[in-house]
Amino acid sequence: MSPAVPVPPWVTVIMVTYNGGDLIQRAVESLARQSEPGFRVLIIDNASTDGSAERLVLPDARFRLWRAPLNLGFAAANNRAALECRTPWIATLNPDACADPDWLAALARAVRAYPETAMFGSLQRDASDPPRLDGCGDVLSIYGIPWRGGTGQPLDSAPGVDGEVFAPCAAAALYRTDAFRAVGGFEPAFFCYLEDVDLGFRLRLAGHRCVQIHDARVTHLGSAVTGRFSDFTLFHSYRNRVWLVARCLPGPLLALGLPLHCAATLALLWRSRAPAAAWRGFYAGVRGLAWALAARSRIQAGRRVGVLALARTLNWRLSDLRRRPIDLRPL
Numbered sequence: 001m002s003p004a005v006p007v008p009p010w011v012t013v014i015m016v017t018y019n020g021g022d023l024i025q026r027a028v029e030s031l032a033r034q035s036e037p038g039f040r041v042l043i044i045d046n047a048s049t050d051g052s053a054e055r056l057v058l059p060d061a062r063f064r065l066w067r068a069p070l071n072l073g074f075a076a077a078n079n080r081a082a083l084e085c086r087t088p089w090i091a092t093l094n095p096d097a098c099a100d101p102d103w104l105a106a107l108a109r110a111v112r113a114y115p116e117t118a119m120f121g122s123l124q125r126d127a128s129d130p131p132r133l134d135g136c137g138d139v140l141s142i143y144g145i146p147w148r149g150g151t152g153q154p155l156d157s158a159p160g161v162d163g164e165v166f167a168p169c170a171a172a173a174l175y176r177t178d179a180f181r182a183v184g185g186f187e188p189a190f191f192c193y194l195e196d197v198d199l200g201f202r203l204r205l206a207g208h209r210c211v212q213i214h215d216a217r218v219t220h221l222g223s224a225v226t227g228r229f230s231d232f233t234l235f236h237s238y239r240n241r242v243w244l245v246a247r248c249l250p251g252p253l254l255a256l257g258l259p260l261h262c263a264a265t266l267a268l269l270w271r272s273r274a275p276a277a278a279w280r281g282f283y284a285g286v287r288g289l290a291w292a293l294a295a296r297s298r299i300q301a302g303r304r305v306g307v308l309a310l311a312r313t314l315n316w317r318l319s320d321l322r323r324r325p326i327d328l329r330p331l
Helices: 023-032 073-084 103-113 177-182 195-205 231-248 251-272 276-287 289-301 307-311
Strands: 011-017 039-045 063-067 089-093 097-099 119-126 133-135 138-140 146-148 163-165 172-176 210-220
Touching: 011 023, 011 073, 011 103, 023 039, 023 063, 023 097, 039 073, 073 177, 089 103, 089 177, 103 119, 103 172, 103 210, 133 210, 138 195, 172 177, 172 195, 172 210, 177 195, 195 210, 195 231, 195 289, 231 251, 231 276, 231 289, 251 276, 251 307, 276 289
Parallel strands: 011 039, 011 089, 039 063, 119 210
Antiparallel strands: 089 172, 097 210, 119 133, 119 172, 138 146, 163 210
């Protein structure tokens, strides 16, 4: 029997891990079981100290591990890996996510079905409660509050069709490499949290859209290392939300969105009696407004869509801030 002919890779899957324990091995093994063979995997270990990098077993030559000398953060580490990519597509998969065997195959079909699309999202089950959703695409409100659509809702509440969402959750996303690079990739200053919404926003400003693929599925634990309500998570989330609004909203929307965001954030902080870390994050975001507003001039210079068209991609319902529903638009 002649040896199998290697399949040219069309996508590089980037996995960024920091003290991922045994989760990273499970994530790697889920990729090794993919029915779609045309991929490579680049794992960036952000100077883990828990021994997970030393214990990691790579299944075959498609997988490569690079150990950073320090913790670069999720955003910068993905950008570093993207520099090494020689494939037309980049996928991101979190170390606390396990991909279904047909995850990449479903994304490959989506690339063919929607050839003008530069970013795709995956349906995410909750690893701690698989009959429930971890998310069905990222939503952004005019109030500057983003959320993963449908988190905590029954899995069967997700529409059984593909649709357009504001942005993909980078726990399991696909980006066209040239579009990713053209807008500068993830913003390193965010470090982690909301860097995917910020990237999705900048891609939208450049004229791209995001399609959520119903059959591209993963199981995601979510903030497994940092903790969903830890001081670290709260600080970065509240800070980065301020910067997201200031950097990306076009002028007419910024005049409305920034005051609404500040009012909504203060209401959330006050009513929830949020920990001090959330207040510190919001304060850090306000203190960093000069940097964010300086960056917006470069970002807005590349805008290729009208304000009204962009406004229609946002969620305008005040009641949805509490419900956090799926916001899937027809294609």
